[in-house]
Amino acid sequence: MGGGAAGLATAIFTARQHADARVTVVDGARSLGAKILVSGGGRCNVTNARVTERDFSGASPGAIRTVLRALPQGDTVAWFQRLGVGLHEEALGKLFPDTNRARDVLDALVDEARRAAVKILPATRVTAIARGARGFCLTTPTTELQADVVVVATGGLALPATGSDGAGYRFAEALGHTLVPTTPALVPLVLEGDRHVALSGVAHEVTLRLWQVPKPRTLVGSFLWTHVGCSGPVVLDVSRHLLRARLEGQSPALMLASVGESFDAIEAWWALEQQFRPRAHPATVAASRMPRAVAERLTAESGIDDMATLATLGRESRRRFVHAMTALALDVRDARGYTHAEVTAGGVSMADVDPATMQSRRCPGLFFVGEVLDVDGRLGGFNFQWAWSSAMQAARGIARMAT
Numbered sequence: 001m002g003g004g005a006a007g008l009a010t011a012i013f014t015a016r017q018h019a020d021a022r023v024t025v026v027d028g029a030r031s032l033g034a035k036i037l038v039s040g041g042g043r044c045n046v047t048n049a050r051v052t053e054r055d056f057s058g059a060s061p062g063a064i065r066t067v068l069r070a071l072p073q074g075d076t077v078a079w080f081q082r083l084g085v086g087l088h089e090e091a092l093g094k095l096f097p098d099t100n101r102a103r104d105v106l107d108a109l110v111d112e113a114r115r116a117a118v119k120i121l122p123a124t125r126v127t128a129i130a131r132g133a134r135g136f137c138l139t140t141p142t143t144e145l146q147a148d149v150v151v152v153a154t155g156g157l158a159l160p161a162t163g164s165d166g167a168g169y170r171f172a173e174a175l176g177h178t179l180v181p182t183t184p185a186l187v188p189l190v191l192e193g194d195r196h197v198a199l200s201g202v203a204h205e206v207t208l209r210l211w212q213v214p215k216p217r218t219l220v221g222s223f224l225w226t227h228v229g230c231s232g233p234v235v236l237d238v239s240r241h242l243l244r245a246r247l248e249g250q251s252p253a254l255m256l257a258s259v260g261e262s263f264d265a266i267e268a269w270w271a272l273e274q275q276f277r278p279r280a281h282p283a284t285v286a287a288s289r290m291p292r293a294v295a296e297r298l299t300a301e302s303g304i305d306d307m308a309t310l311a312t313l314g315r316e317s318r319r320r321f322v323h324a325m326t327a328l329a330l331d332v333r334d335a336r337g338y339t340h341a342e343v344t345a346g347g348v349s350m351a352d353v354d355p356a357t358m359q360s361r362r363c364p365g366l367f368f369v370g371e372v373l374d375v376d377g378r379l380g381g382f383n384f385q386w387a388w389s390s391a392m393q394a395a396r397g398i399a400r401m402a403t
């Protein structure tokens with residue numbers, strides 16, 4: 001059930017490994033794979049050159065590792081190559097199709113599903129699943145479908161316009177599974193105040209520090225000021241940790257450093273600049289380390305007026321400014337929500353699923369794959385890798401059940 005990345009891959013792997021199986025993909029959407037098409041800016045970041053359990057959050061590292069081993073990254077690349085989709089590596093290890101077209105990834109999956117005699121039922125929304133005397137009964141608005149085995153591949157709540165509205169969670173809960181509360185992940189943030197409005201459209205490399213319990217988290221990467229707050233890879237990656245900490249009742253502080261060095265190192269640099277460029281405005285000097293617009297905003301916020309020079313800058317103003325350069329507090333009101341999120345954190349607890357087969361421990365014959373599970377990856381192709389690996393693990397689990 002569900003014909004996204006995880007559902008299509010599970011259907012293909014199952015049909016290929018179990019020649020007698022009659023495999024059907026049932027999907028509520030008219031056309032399958034909407035999320036694949038929009039992924040990676042329409043280019044689909046299929047996987048990453050280096051994938052380990054440390055790239056994921058949610059379930060235990062051991063369970064994630066077990067699932068990833070079912071289809072390691074190298075086997076994923078080889079599989080796509082066999083489907084006619086060559087992949088190439090870009091910055092941060094991201095692998096994209098050589099054609100740079102997400103459509104080619106989706107077409108290759110759908111073509112392979114057809115070659116493997118997988119039946120595809122689009123525009124068929126499942127509204128309920130019930131256990132029968134033998135197998136399961138899936139209710140749709142027009143008919144009832146019987147199945148010996150059901151794979152729940154309905155995704156999470158991210159980008160609901162693509163058909164993922166959390167139905168899988170309701171089915172899982174009705175069949176006795178624990179749901180880990182969900183939050184958006186890989187999502188832009190909404191900030192208080194108006195700093196972001198003035199800087200909207202400006203991007204720069206930053207370090208973000210999230211002061212959360214049990215230990216702070218430091219992330220480095222590209223940051224984008226937006227009309228409502230901030231976005232960019234480093235913000236998307238930090239968002240899940242901030243939202244999970246808030247869900248746990250914490251109030252974690254988020255600090256932005258526009259420069260890589262510590263407060264003391266920037267103070268020392270500043271002292272040198274003061275000697276060599278006494279008549280320069282502080283913003284002009286800081287602009288060698290960050291975008292001019294950010295430097296000007298931070299000097300203004302530090303109470304430094306237009307007439308100031310390095311020579312006239314008082315100690316307190318200088319320290320306030322260095323503090324703004326190295327630890328600027330971002331006052332996060334909220335995240336932009338599931339409609340702007342790339343993935344969902346939380347979901348069906350992996351404690352209720354055997355990671356060696358993806359079969360439910362609560363309901364034999366029921367399997368879970370992909371984003372519906374309480375596993376989310378960081379930015380860089382990891383969420384699709386989770387879809388492919390969990391699909392392979394489920395297909396093996398189903399084949400083992402049948403023998």
Ligand SMILES: Cc1cc2nc3c(=O)[nH]c(=O)nc-3n(C[C@H](O)[C@H](O)[C@H](O)COP(=O)(O)OP(=O)(O)OC[C@H]3O[C@@H](n4cnc5c(N)ncnc54)[C@H](O)[C@@H]3O)c2cc1C
Nearest residue numbers: 002004005006028039040045126155163370371381383384
């Ligand atoms: C904008 C965007 C960009 C992204 N880019 C990347 C990227 O480049 N790399 C990466 O690794 N990850 C990326 N992701 C994340 C990635 O797309 C998802 O993690 C992945 O698609 C999840 O696959 P899935 O098959 O588990 O779920 P989904 O892709 O959400 O598929 C679920 C399917 O189930 C169907 N369904 C749901 N409920 C029912 C029901 N009741 N009955 C029948 N069918 C149902 C839906 O119609 C849908 O087709 C991106 C996500 C977004 C939103």
